[in-house]
Amino acid sequence: MDAKTVCLGLLSFGEASGYDLKKHVESSGDLFxxxxxxxxYPALAALxxxxxxxxxRTTGGGRRDRKVYRITPTGRSELSRRLAMAEPRHxxxxxxxxxxxxxxxxxxxxxxxxxDERLAAMIADAxxxxxxxxxxxxxxxxxxxFVAGLRRAxxxxxIRYTRDHRKLLEPS
Amino acid sequence: MDAKTVCLGLLSFGEASGYDLKKHVESSGDLFxxxxxxxxYPALAALxxxxxxxxxRTTGGGRRDRKVYRITPTGRSELSRRLAMAEPRHxxxxxxxxxxxxxxxxxxxxxxxxxDERLAAMIADAxxxxxxxxxxxxxxxxxxxFVAGLRRAxxxxxIRYTRDHRKLLEPS
DNA sequence: CGCAACATGTAAGCGGTTACATGATTAC
DNA sequence: GTAATCATGTAACCGCTTACATGTTGCG
Numbered sequence: 001m002d003a004k005t006v007c008l009g010l011l012s013f014g015e016a017s018g019y020d021l022k023k024h025v026e027s028s029g030d031l032f033x034x035x036x037x038x039x040x041y042p043a044l045a046a047l048x049x050x051x052x053x054x055x056x057r058t059t060g061g062g063r064r065d066r067k068v069y070r071i072t073p074t075g076r077s078e079l080s081r082r083l084a085m086a087e088p089r090h091x092x093x094x095x096x097x098x099x100x101x102x103x104x105x106x107x108x109x110x111x112x113x114x115x116d117e118r119l120a121a122m123i124a125d126a127x128x129x130x131x132x133x134x135x136x137x138x139x140x141x142x143x144x145x146f147v148a149g150l151r152r153a154x155x156x157x158x159i160r161y162t163r164d165h166r167k168l169l170e171p172s
Numbered sequence: 173m174d175a176k177t178v179c180l181g182l183l184s185f186g187e188a189s190g191y192d193l194k195k196h197v198e199s200s201g202d203l204f205x206x207x208x209x210x211x212x213y214p215a216l217a218a219l220x221x222x223x224x225x226x227x228x229r230t231t232g233g234g235r236r237d238r239k240v241y242r243i244t245p246t247g248r249s250e251l252s253r254r255l256a257m258a259e260p261r262h263x264x265x266x267x268x269x270x271x272x273x274x275x276x277x278x279x280x281x282x283x284x285x286x287x288d289e290r291l292a293a294m295i296a297d298a299x300x301x302x303x304x305x306x307x308x309x310x311x312x313x314x315x316x317x318f319v320a321g322l323r324r325a326x327x328x329x330x331i332r333y334t335r336d337h338r339k340l341l342e343p344s
Numbered sequence: 345c346g347c348a349a350c351a352t353g354t355a356a357g358c359g360g361t362t363a364c365a366t367g368a369t370t371a372c
Numbered sequence: 373g374t375a376a377t378c379a380t381g382t383a384a385c386c387g388c389t390t391a392c393a394t395g396t397t398g399c400g
Contacts, residue, residue, distance in 0.1 A: 001270040003360075009274040019379055030263055032270035039360055041381055065368080065379060080277045088267035090290055091202055092326050095260035098173040098204035102181040103315050105252045118262055143275050146340040150333050154264050157329040161322050168318040174387075191351055211388060213353055237351060237396080 001032055003043040008052060008079045011071040013136045015056050018044050018067070024136055028144075029125065031151060044069060052078055092154075103169055111169060119162060126155040173204055175215040180224060180243065180251045185308045187228050187242040190216050196308055200316075201297065203323060216241060224250055264326075275341055283341060291334060298327040 001009075010021050018040045025035065047053045052075030057068045071079075096118055103111050137144060173181075182193050190212045197207065216239075219225045224247030229240045243251075268290055275283050309316060 001267060006270070009270075009277075012274065012277060017379080018381090030265075032265055032267075032273065034263065036361070037380070038362070038382085042359090045381090067380075076277070079274070083271060083274055083277055084279070084282055086267065086271055088271040088286065088290065090266045090268040090294060090327075090330060091206065092264050092266060092323065093202075093204055094262045094264060095173060095204075095258065096262040097319055097322070098178070098181075099255060099258055099260040100315055101204065101319050102184065102251070102255055104313065105181075105184060105248070105255055107256070110256055114260065118260065122262060141276065142340040142342075142344055143272055146337055147269055147273050149337060149340075150269070150330065151264065153329050153333045154326055155262075157325050158262060158322065161325045165318055165321060168314040168321075170314075172314055176387095189351075190353090208389070209352070210354085210390070214387090217353090239352080 003033070003035060003039040004047055005079070005082055006033055007040060007043045008047060008071065008075055009083075010136060011053055011069055012076060012079060013141070015068050015070040016136055017069065020135065028148070029151065031147065047075065051075070100169060104171070108171060115162065115166065115169065119159060122155050122159050126152055126159065175205070175207060175211040176219055177251070177254055178205055179212060179215045180219060180247055181255075182308060183225055183241055183243040184248060184251060185313070187240050188308055189238055189240050191238075192307065200320070201323065203319065219247065223247070272341060276343070280343060287334065287338065287341065291331060294327050294331050298324055298331065 006025070007021055010016065010024060016024070018037065021044075022035070022037060022040055025031075025033065044053065048055070048069070051072060053069045053071050055067055056070040057066070099106075099114070106114070178197070179193055182188065182196060188196070190209065193216075194207070194209060194212055197203075197205065216225065220227070220241070223244060225241045225243050227239055228242040229238070271278075271286070278286070
């Protein structure tokens with residue numbers, strides 16, 4: 001999903017600044033997209049110029065230059081339209097997948113190291129989950145719970161599968 | 173993983189044409205990347221100009237203009253280098269995830285329709301798996317088996333989870 | 345004969361990543 | 373005071389996607 005739609009979607013939960021949005025995306029584990037400020041600020045500017053969002057407040061708690069955006073009615077209906085048209089594919093891609101596919105070109109030591117590292121990171125990740133206590137979404141909507149739970153289930157499956165089938169990665 | 177590395181990686185299993193590579197990627201369910209010819213041919217041209225791959229045969233079985241590429245020793249070591257340097261993240265993204273996250277903006281009917289469609293597609297997908305009888309990889313390497321099995325396990329988890337927690341998607 | 349699959353490529357445009365650039369506020 | 377975090381933005385580049393363009397081979 002492209003940056004503009006994600007920003008618009010997140011703003012449908014409540015008002016936020018570009019910084020807030022970035023934090024929220026990060027804290028939900030880069031679930032549906034990962035990005036830097038270089039994507040978010042231009043996206044907000046574009047949405048704003050189309051009238052899909054607007055500035056609500058500019059200073060909000062002692063901090064300098066804080067630009068808080070709010071979705072407009074036009075923005076909300078445009079978002080609904082886009083989502084209704086979408087044909088969302090569930091194609092799971094991962095850099096880890098890709099690397100393991102070509103792991104015959106890796107030394108056994110390096111491969112062991114990578115798998116151990118990733119396994120540890122995933123275990124930590126699966127535990128950490130649900131610290132998504134962002135200011136957007138006070139009571140966490142049930143759909144966000146659905147997605148977070150699914151993400152966790154997928155992580156757990158990956159961990160279990162990798163442990164059980166690790167032998168397949170050894171040189172034959 | 174970028175198009176060039178994927179092409180180089182696939183050619184490490186054996187010689188192939190651009191068309192073959194596309195077919196192989198498709199038949200493995202767009203596992204680590206999905207692309208059209210518009211990515212593959214330029215990638216092959218770039219790899220070729222750097223000496224990482226080379227043309228082996230030009231006609232191979234009655235077909236016109238068939239350009240079969242082969243990885244060079246330089247290409248193989250360059251690929252090893254790239255793979256060894258990589259820090260592969262296992263970040264699972266899916267358009268379906270994203271849409272469901274914002275599903276409060278969808279009508280109940282449309283949501284039901286989308287979930288049913290995706291579920292059916294995933295079930296079909298999980299069954300079809302392992303028709304990857306491409307000319308590359310005669311005896312399927314065990315790493316390819318690992319990755320294909322993991323993909324299947326993740327699909328099955330998604331199907332089960334969606335069935336079990338579908339209620340969370342209903343309007344509250 | 346016509347259609348599907350085989351087969352390769354180019355060019356424009358779009359969008360995201362990366363690096364750069366700046367400055368305020370808070371906590372130690 | 374100084375480092376980390378808060379906070380926003382710009383510009384260049386890179387690479388992928390999409391659409392276009394073309395021609396062959398084999399099957400029914």
